[in-house]
Amino acid sequence: MSRRSAAWRRTLTGVTDTFPGRRFLVAVQLLILTVASAGVVLGSTSPASAAAAPAQAAAALALSPVTVPPMGWASWNTFAAQINFNVIKAQVDAMVSSGMRDAGYQYVNIDEGWWQGTRDAAGNITVDTNEWPGGMQAIADYIHSKGLKAGIYTDAGRDGCGYYYPTGRPAAPGSGSEGHYDQDFLQFSRWGFDFVKVDWCGGQAEGLDPRSTYQAISDAIARVTAQTGRPMVLSICNWGVNAPWDWAPSMSTMWRTSGDIIYWGQTPSMDRVLANFDSAQHPSAQSPGRYNDPDMLIAGMPGFSAAQNRTHLGLWAISGAPLLAGNNLATMSAETRAILTNREVLAVDQDELSRQGVKVAEDQSGRQVYSKVLSGTNRRAVLLLNRTTSAASITARWSDLGLAGTGTVRNLWTGTDAGTFDGSYTTTVPAREAVLLLVTASSSAPQPTTSALRGVGSGRCLDVSGGSQANGAQAQIWDCNGQVNQRWTTTAAGELRVYGSKCLDVYNRGTADNTQVVIWDCNGQTNQRWRLNSDGTITAVGANKCLDVPGNATANGTKLVIWSCNGGANQRWTRV
Template sequence: MGIVGFRPGRTRAVVAGALIALAALATAVSAGQATAVAAPAAAAAAVVSAPPMGWASWNTFAAQINANVIKAQADAMVSSGLKDAGYQYVNIDEGWWQGTRDGAGNIVVDTNEWPGGMKAIADYIHSKGLKAGIYTDAGRDGCGYYFPTGRPAAPGSGSEGHYDQDFLQFSQWGFDFVKVDWCGGDAEGLNARNAYQAISDSIGRATAQTGRPMVLSICNWGRQNPWDWAPGMSSMWRTSADIIYFGESPSMDRVLTNFDAAQHPTAQSAGHYNDPDMLIAGMPGFTAAQNRTHVGMWAISGAPLLAGNNLTQMSSDTRAILTNREVIAVDQDSLGRQGTRVAEDQTGRQVYSKTLSGSGRRAVLLLNRTGSAGNITVRWSDLGLTGSATVRNLWTATDAGSFSGSYTTSVPAHEAVLLTVAGTDGSSPAGVSIVGTQSGRCIDINNSSTTNGTQAQLWDCGGQANQKWTYTSGKQLMIYGNKCLDAYNKGTTNGTTVVIWDCNGQTNQQWNVNTNGTITGVQSGLCVDASGAATANGTKIILWTCGNGTNQRWTLR
């Protein structure tokens, strides 16, 4: 941002209402992997139950939009089958407003382009059984002022100074979703957390008056780490710059960049989603294989699915990809988890796993970033599964069969294979004990707790499941089949507590098991240590600078 010709964020919006307080509390409780989320004000945005699905105008039309454009896309969303597949939002992005206000400060639009005003277009979208989205900026001047695209520069097209007035007006017009961009906020050097909290609170006050909750989409392009605070005030937050800039052709490199930038699994939960930006599937220049790879990455991430192609000119291949019910089900799974990388046996050939609702169910993405086709293997131990498991390819809609221990398939260059794997959660005491050389006791999880943040301790070895660890190919020390030994809050200092947490593939859950008996954190370089060189039952496990003490020596057996 702030670079001439660089087009900042284009994204969506998340909700307004009373459920947010409970969701924020749940996020704060699980904040062992990220900065704790402050509880929002009493009035705030409501929470969506699944990643928003719909269509947004920016990627195809930029600022050159009007009522006829939007109506045509709403019609096509219904006729193409996207609505029946779960797509519901029709989001009007930048270009609808050029910054004009009346004497009372109310937004005024060009009624030649929007006959009947914005309420009329919201009503039209609703008449199709869909939901309507609109767009503004957190600053005084919106993106159309700093980066005019298809229209003259528009000063005053942001909502700063008019938050309560504008969000109430959006709600009165009938909009269900509001994307709030960051061009003005960035240029003015605003504090993003404070600005978006004020916006979320304004949405809450608007909802209290109109009874219409609005989804708030925070779109500050990953600036100021929104994954650390946005879950307390919104349902979705952009994690990176635009996936496509005005005048560009689609790029798989940009897709991969945005996918990587959205890897913040501990911020994500049901109702709160990392947003790698709108889809470019189906836009000119992308092949069907690229479209499948792109949509598969968003599905494994549990990301919002907002199509950006021209729905009135959509090919049958694109339609089939965007409406694949099994792929959509992975994205929309009720647990709301973000898939994480669990293995990379060869550089650029990666395995991502997403835990799905129900027992022993995983979605798996085999992603080949290299320039040549090659085999990629997914091991059940990396997924937290044991025994045999059945495999299904979601793009071909075929069952591969039942396999013991692992499954291998060839993945074309720069493509991905999306699978579901159904097996048995690894809840049995299979695995190894981690025995202290000094104490003779095992690393243990007290009372067999499965609660995130439970600190590991020493206890008499007994062979139970709460003392049995699996060392995966991804260097994770996994217990119970889905929890990993974790350096709390990504700590890298002496005394950092060693806990269990949902496995997420981050480096604070990766460990080197060394030939000298030490276990060192990949991220921190510190040693797993029995605190105070104590040997008693209940001694806490921490990280500490590696030394020669036997309280830092362990045997896996």
């Protein structure tokens, strides 16, 4: 949970996103930038603890309690900070009676608002027993009694979100866990909690470094786990600051990739659903037990239609994202319950491979095809997403999915078989909605092929400038010579690989004509996906434009770009 205000926007990581807050936090932000520019890292660990961190992180990973994306319910989206024992108990009971538990939802996560920042003389967290009779252990025990797991919330900073951004229940200074990591996580464990979400409001305001701070938190959980024997899921919630997908997989089960999907008091928005979905596209970071988190679900909340709920859940399922419902389970409709418990859709999210679906085609702007490799033989989950404002036909080609031959197609929302198709399947997708399919093909696409690619117009080969293996080295044409910097491997993922680990890449995810083409570490993003067409053209999937020798040039060293496809000789290539 993190609060956002349209009046304040952050640009610390180069990504603009709304943040919560009071006006005085602008001054705090300036202070953070000043401290950072001076090379000071606040809240850093001692050399001894830093040296111990790798072993402790390894211990945390070894004790990870999940191998598929966590599923459950979290309190913030519906109740904000207005929670107590009875509120949570009612949701626990509804999770059981609705059939959600039996469908696989496990965690009941108590978000911000359970604690206002008070501690006893020994520094232990104290809670209002009028609101939480028997303390937090009592609610954890009740959750466990129903065959479910219990989650709790804190902040990485000294002062938590409830202090900086009160929403009806302000917290006192000291409502975060900084300075008490071992103590607080040990207390959570002894209370019986299985999951802890650690927010970033205090961490942001206090200028903490995300990576070292969350490493210290992960290490503390590892020490507590070793002491109590109770594994605990760590959910990092720092809103994508400092690209957690690059470092969080070594220390946590899940990490938020963006700001909140819904801000307190706002109506659910499909624009926000799509933005959060896009923010979580980091497939190379994801593996069993490690997940990009685009935030809690808003499916079933007031203001969202059944079609929007299905689209929302389908996007999270194709991503293999954590599924934490945020609606009121006690009052949801039968229609919402059916959507949230659709076993075939949930199976896509929970597939044991834990792959993240990736965009494999966008033949026309806004008409997108996403594919997720599933366990089993030649099986793909396929999401056809229409971002436009009009209904549109979208085609899934087997070649884009790494498949071949005939394929059976099943619509997972209607639970019906569409039939068997040869090479592709086309259907109409309503505006701003998605169709979720299961495609099972008779065979896989041919194994990766390695060869040179010679330009039809130039007679010269696709080449990496100077034989460089550095990220950003430019693609060019050069006399064909058989060297390794001209040997390109086409993969089932649609990559053109060179040197084994570098991919042909549209620089900075550009989509405009004349955008440079370079090599970069393979990362699964759409600017590294290419489609080799029967007419010899090579389409950049993310930009939907063709690999092009500008100006029909033929000279050695001519740098390559993408350009609107026109079928010219300078856009056609042959294998040699």
